[in-house]
Amino acid sequence: MRIEEIAVRPAVTAAPGTSIAEAARLMANEAVGCLIIAENERIVGIVTDRDLVVRAIAKRVALDTRVDDIMSMNVIALDAGADIRDALRAFSMHAVRRLPVVVRGKVTGLLSLDDLVVVLSKQFGELTQGVAAQLLFPHAYDEASPPAKVA
Amino acid sequence: MVKGHHIGDPDRKGQVLEARGPDFTAPFLVRWDDTGHETLLFPGTDAVVEHLADQSA
Numbered sequence: 001m002r003i004e005e006i007a008v009r010p011a012v013t014a015a016p017g018t019s020i021a022e023a024a025r026l027m028a029n030e031a032v033g034c035l036i037i038a039e040n041e042r043i044v045g046i047v048t049d050r051d052l053v054v055r056a057i058a059k060r061v062a063l064d065t066r067v068d069d070i071m072s073m074n075v076i077a078l079d080a081g082a083d084i085r086d087a088l089r090a091f092s093m094h095a096v097r098r099l100p101v102v103v104r105g106k107v108t109g110l111l112s113l114d115d116l117v118v119v120l121s122k123q124f125g126e127l128t129q130g131v132a133a134q135l136l137f138p139h140a141y142d143e144a145s146p147p148a149k150v151a
Numbered sequence: 152m153v154k155g156h157h158i159g160d161p162d163r164k165g166q167v168l169e170a171r172g173p174d175f176t177a178p179f180l181v182r183w184d185d186t187g188h189e190t191l192l193f194p195g196t197d198a199v200v201e202h203l204a205d206q207s208a
Contacts, residue, residue, distance in 0.1 A: 042177065043193040073195020074153045077178050079171065090190050093183075102191065105172030 003087055004080040006119050008101050008109035013038045016045070016068035020056050023047060023067045034098050034110070037071050041106045045071035048098070077102045078111060087116055153198045165192075167200065 014023055014035045023035055027049055037045040047067055055061070055070040077100045078087055090099055091113055101109040153163045169180040171191060178191040194200070 042172070045195065074198055075193040075195075077191040077193060079191060089188055093186055093188050094190070102171075102178060105176060105178055 001084045001119075002080070003078050003082050003084065003101055003111060006084065006111065006115065008080075008111050009115065011036045011100055011107050011110040013107065014047075014067060015039065016066065016071075018067045019064045020052060020061065020067055020070065021063035024049075024052055024063075027052075032110075035067070036075075036100050036107050036110070037068060038107060043075050043077065043100055043102070043107055044068070045073050046075050046098070046100065047071040075100060077107075079103070080108055084116070084119070087111060091116065153192075153194070 009032075012026060012030045012032050012035055014026055014037055016037050016039055018026070018035075018037075026035060027033065034046060034048040036043055037047060045068060047070060051070055051072065056063075056065070061070065076090055076094050076096060078090060080101050080103045087099065091097075097113045099111050100107050101111055153165075163183060163185060165181040165183040167179045168182055168189065170176060171178050171180060177193045179194065180189055181192045182189045192198075
């Protein structure tokens, strides 16, 4: 399964010069926990609600400070055409909970670890459905396919 | 090379395999030296790109 087939959330982006206060308002209005910081549609960083708390509020940083002062740089991303296993690998190798999804370098969405868990749980549920039914109704399966008679 | 951001964090080194953006720009497909796995990276201003030719000089 490819990343673009998963319900990837639209990414909310902000310019590097956005203030911390405006970034917080944007997160609240868009109901998201992170912003992709982009310049000319190119990712330059990422800032999360936790960054706002730990890097700004806890350190009494002025709320009109530019968000690029507290953002994380060196952003790991996923290609929209990559396989779901690439996402699993990226989440396991890098201590992140959200990965921007890109097409030819331009951000098109965001994949969260939670989204991935939901998709994998659903797939796992489908996989076990047949086995679960057999455990619950073993006789029904026996009657449906009686053993072949030998002449 | 990507610098560690906290005390004790090691610098991470990797090899740029491809430029996936237009005109050889980011994101770069990077194979990390420490784990051997490959990811797309938008390098920050603290990342250093060294060309192989520079290392031989």
